Amino acid sequence: MRPMTLLRLALAGTRTDAVRVLLTGFSAGLAVLGVLAALTVVAIPTVANGGNNVSPQYRNALLAEAGLRPGVVFALVLLTVPVLALAGQCARLGAPARDRRLSSIRLAGATPGQTVAIAATETGVASSLGTLAGLGIYLGGRELLHRPGADGRLPLPTDVLPPWWALAAVCVGIPLLSALVAAVMLRRVVVTPLGVVRRVRAKRPKPWPGALIAVGVGTTALIVPLQRGFGSLPREVFLLLVLFAMLAATAGTVLGTGWISYRVGRLLHRFARRPAGLIAARRLMADPWNGSRTLAALLGCLVLAGGAAVLRAWFAADFALENEVSRRSAAAQGSDYIPFGQQPHLESLYLVNLAMTVGLLIATGGLVVALTESVTSRRRAYAALVATGVGRGTLARAVLWQSMAPAALGVLLALAVGTGLAYGLFGTTVTAYDFSVCPAGDCEPPRIAQNVPFPLVDVALFGVGGLVALLAAVGVGLLFLRASTALEELRV
Amino acid sequence: MSILHARGVVRAYGHTPALRGVTLNLTEGEIVAVTGPSGCGKSTLLHCMAGILRPDAGEMIYRDQRIDTLSEGERSRLRRTEFGVLFQFGQLVSELTAAENVALPLLLAGTGRRAARTAALSWLDRLGVADLADQRPGEMSGGQQQRCALARTLVTEPRVLFCDEPTGALDSLTGEQVLSHLVRVARQQRTTVLLVTHDAQVAGYADREVALRDGQVDSSGFGVEVAGR
Numbered sequence: 001m002r003p004m005t006l007l008r009l010a011l012a013g014t015r016t017d018a019v020r021v022l023l024t025g026f027s028a029g030l031a032v033l034g035v036l037a038a039l040t041v042v043a044i045p046t047v048a049n050g051g052n053n054v055s056p057q058y059r060n061a062l063l064a065e066a067g068l069r070p071g072v073v074f075a076l077v078l079l080t081v082p083v084l085a086l087a088g089q090c091a092r093l094g095a096p097a098r099d100r101r102l103s104s105i106r107l108a109g110a111t112p113g114q115t116v117a118i119a120a121t122e123t124g125v126a127s128s129l130g131t132l133a134g135l136g137i138y139l140g141g142r143e144l145l146h147r148p149g150a151d152g153r154l155p156l157p158t159d160v161l162p163p164w165w166a167l168a169a170v171c172v173g174i175p176l177l178s179a180l181v182a183a184v185m186l187r188r189v190v191v192t193p194l195g196v197v198r199r200v201r202a203k204r205p206k207p208w209p210g211a212l213i214a215v216g217v218g219t220t221a222l223i224v225p226l227q228r229g230f231g232s233l234p235r236e237v238f239l240l241l242v243l244f245a246m247l248a249a250t251a252g253t254v255l256g257t258g259w260i261s262y263r264v265g266r267l268l269h270r271f272a273r274r275p276a277g278l279i280a281a282r283r284l285m286a287d288p289w290n291g292s293r294t295l296a297a298l299l300g301c302l303v304l305a306g307g308a309a310v311l312r313a314w315f316a317a318d319f320a321l322e323n324e325v326s327r328r329s330a331a332a333q334g335s336d337y338i339p340f341g342q343q344p345h346l347e348s349l350y351l352v353n354l355a356m357t358v359g360l361l362i363a364t365g366g367l368v369v370a371l372t373e374s375v376t377s378r379r380r381a382y383a384a385l386v387a388t389g390v391g392r393g394t395l396a397r398a399v400l401w402q403s404m405a406p407a408a409l410g411v412l413l414a415l416a417v418g419t420g421l422a423y424g425l426f427g428t429t430v431t432a433y434d435f436s437v438c439p440a441g442d443c444e445p446p447r448i449a450q451n452v453p454f455p456l457v458d459v460a461l462f463g464v465g466g467l468v469a470l471l472a473a474v475g476v477g478l479l480f481l482r483a484s485t486a487l488e489e490l491r492v
Numbered sequence: 493m494s495i496l497h498a499r500g501v502v503r504a505y506g507h508t509p510a511l512r513g514v515t516l517n518l519t520e521g522e523i524v525a526v527t528g529p530s531g532c533g534k535s536t537l538l539h540c541m542a543g544i545l546r547p548d549a550g551e552m553i554y555r556d557q558r559i560d561t562l563s564e565g566e567r568s569r570l571r572r573t574e575f576g577v578l579f580q581f582g583q584l585v586s587e588l589t590a591a592e593n594v595a596l597p598l599l600l601a602g603t604g605r606r607a608a609r610t611a612a613l614s615w616l617d618r619l620g621v622a623d624l625a626d627q628r629p630g631e632m633s634g635g636q637q638q639r640c641a642l643a644r645t646l647v648t649e650p651r652v653l654f655c656d657e658p659t660g661a662l663d664s665l666t667g668e669q670v671l672s673h674l675v676r677v678a679r680q681q682r683t684t685v686l687l688v689t690h691d692a693q694v695a696g697y698a699d700r701e702v703a704l705r706d707g708q709v710d711s712s713g714f715g716v717e718v719a720g721r
Binding site: 001002004005008012013014017100101104105106107108109110111112113114192193194 | 539544564565568569571572573577579583584585586587588592593596597599600601602604605644648
C-alpha cells in the first residue's frame with residue numbers, strides 16, 4: 001500500500017472521526033507543551049553563588065534555586081501522564097464506526113497488518129498536527145511571556161531554549177509514540193472481513209495485582225535500609241528503584257481495580273434486588289477490566305496525589321522539628337532565634353499538588369469521553385431495553401452503579417497505595433540532633449524524633465475530589481442516555 | 493479442470509457444528525449455487541472456501557495449493573488477488589466514493605492512484621453505474637450499491653467469485669439486474685462463481701446446484717445436481 005493510500009484511508013471518516021482526530025491532536029499538543037516546559041526548566045543555566053547553585057535571572061524561587069527545579073520538572077512530566085491517558089480514551093471515540101470501516105477495508109483485501117497501519121496512521125497524523133500546534137504555541141508563548149520586571153528578572157524561563165535535538169526528539173517522538181500506542185491498543189481487536197471482534201479475557205481477575213502493590217511499597221521501604229547498608233546508593237540506582245516501586249504499585253492499583261470490579265459485581269449480584277443493580281452487577285462481572293481501562297488515569301493521579309500529600313506532611317514535620325531544635329539551641333546559647341524559611345520548598349510541593357489537580361481535571365476529561373462513548377456505543381441495546389419497558393431511570397442507575405461501585409474502592413486503594421509508598425520511602429518519623437543539650441560539643445547530642453502526621457485533610461480532599469470528578473463524568477455521560485435510547489435507534 | 497476443492501471440511505462455533513465433513517469441487521468457469529435452509533452452513537462453507545474462516549478439519553485446495561494452512565495475511569492477499577467476495581450489503585466503505593471503493597483493492601495492492609481510478613471507472617461503466625463514481629454509498633440505492641460492490645469485487649479480475657446472498661437485500665427486479673450483470677461478466681471473464689442463496693430463482697442462474705442440510709451435502713437427490721443449464 002502506498003503512503004498516500006494509507007493517508008487517505010486513515011483520514012476517511014465521519015464527524016465523530018474528525019472529533020477523535022481533533023481530541024487526539026489536542027492531547028498531543030498538551031503533552032508536547034508539558035514536555036517542552038520540563039525540558040526548558042532542565043535547560044536553565046546555573047551559576048555558583050557561595051555554596052548554592054542559583055539562576056538569579058528569575059523572580060520565582062522555584063526556578064531560581066537549582067535544588068528546587070527537579071520538583072518542577074517532575075510536576076510538569078507528571079502532567080503529561082493524564083494527558084496521554086486522555087489521548088488513549090479519545091482513541092475509543094467512535095470506535096464502532098471506525099471498526100466497521102476497517103472491516104469493510106479488510107473485505108476489500110487489506111491484510112490485518114494494513115488495518116492496524118491505517119488506525120495507527122490516523123493517530124500518528126493527528127498527533128503530528130497536535131505536536132506542531134503545541135510547538136507553535138510554545139515558541140509563540142515564549143515571545144509573548146518574555147516580560148522582564150523592573151529589576152531585569154524574568155517570571156518564566158523565556159530566555160532559554162532546550163537544545164535543538166531535544167526539540168526534534170519531542171516533535172518526532174510524540175507522534176511516533178502515539179501511533180505505536182494506538183497499534184498496541186488494537187492488539188485485542190480482531191478485524192475480520194465479517195466484522196470486528198474484541199477479544200475479552202475469559203479468565204476471572206485474580207487478586208495477584210496485590211502482589212505488585214506489595215512489591216512496590218516493599219521496595220520503597222527497603223531503599224533506606226539499603227542506603228544504610230551500602231553507605232550510599234548511587235543516585236541513578238536510587239532513582240531507578242523509586243521509579244520501579246512507583247510503577248509496580250500504580251500498575252497493581254490499576255490492575256487490582258479489575259479484581260475489585262469483579263468482586264463488587266458478585267456482591268451486587270448477590271444482594272441487589274432491583275433491575276439497575278442486577279444489570280450493573282452482570283456488566284461488572286462480564287467485563288471487569290473495563291473499570292481498569294476507564295479509571296487508569298484517575299487512579300494513577302490519586303496514587304501520586306496520596307504520595308505528594310505525605311511528602312508535604314513530611315516536609316512540614318521536618319521543618320517544624322528543625323525550627324524547634326534551632327529555637328532550643330538559640331535559647332541555650334542566648335542568641336536570637338531565626339526560624340528557617342520553608343516557603344520555597346512548600347511552594348514546590350504546592351506546585352506538585354497543582355499538577356495533581358490539573359491532572360485530575362484532564363483525567364476527568366478522559367472519563368467523560370470514555371463514559372459518553374460507552375453509553376452511545378450501546379445505544380441499540382439501550383433502545384431495545386427501553387422498547388421492552390425498561391425505564392430510562394433504571395438504565396441511568398445501572399450506569400451509575402457500574403461506574404461508581406468499583407471506583408469508590410479503587411479511589412481508596414489508590415490513595416492508600418500512594419500514602420504507603422511515600423511513608424515507605426520517607427518513613428513515619430523525622431529526627432534531628434538536639435544540640436541545645438551540649439552546646440559546647442563535649443557530649444553526644446541526643447536525637448529527637450517527631451511523627452509525621454497522616455495528611456487526612458489533603459488525602460480526603462483528593463479522594464472526595466476524585467469521586468466528585470467521576471460523578472460529574474457519569475452525569476455528562478448520562479446526558480447522552482436520552483438521545484441514545486430513542487426508539488429510532490432501533491431502525492438504524 | 494478443478495480450481496478450488498473443499499475436502500471433508502468441518503467447522504464448529506463453540507459446541508455448535510456448522511459444517512460436518514463437506515466436500516465440494518469447483519471447476520474453472522462454472523457457476524455453482526449452494527442452497528439450503530437457514531442455519532444449514534451455506535455461509536460458513538463460503539467463508540471457509542474464501543479463506544475468511546479457517547476450517548477446524550479438512551482441506552481447502554486452490555490450484556494444487558492448500559490455503560487453509562496459510563496465515564491470515566497470506567489469505568488476505570489471496571482474496572485480494574485471486575478471489576472476490578460479495579455479500580448481501582454493508583461491504584462498501586461508507587466514507588469513500590464509489591470510484592474510491594472500487595479502486596480500493598488495487599490501492600491496497602500498491603497500484604498507483606491514477607491507474608486504480610481508471611480501472612475503477614472502467615468497471616463502474618461496465619456495470620452501468622459510471623455516473624455514480626463520485627457519490628458515496630449513502631447517496632445510492634441498494635441496487636446501485638450492490639453493483640458498485642460487484643465492480644469492486646471484479647476490479648482485480650478474480651479467478652473465483654464468492655457471493656453470499658448477493659440479492660438478499662434487494663427487490664426482485666433489482667436483484668435480477670444485479671444477477672444478470674454478475675453472470676454476464678463471469679461468463680466473459682471465465683470466472684468461477686460460488687453463489688450461496690436460499691432463493692430458488694437465484695439458484696436458477698447457476699450451472700449446478702448443491703444443497704446443504706445440517707452441515708452436510710444433501711445426498712437425498714433433491715436439487716443436488718442440476719446439469720445442462
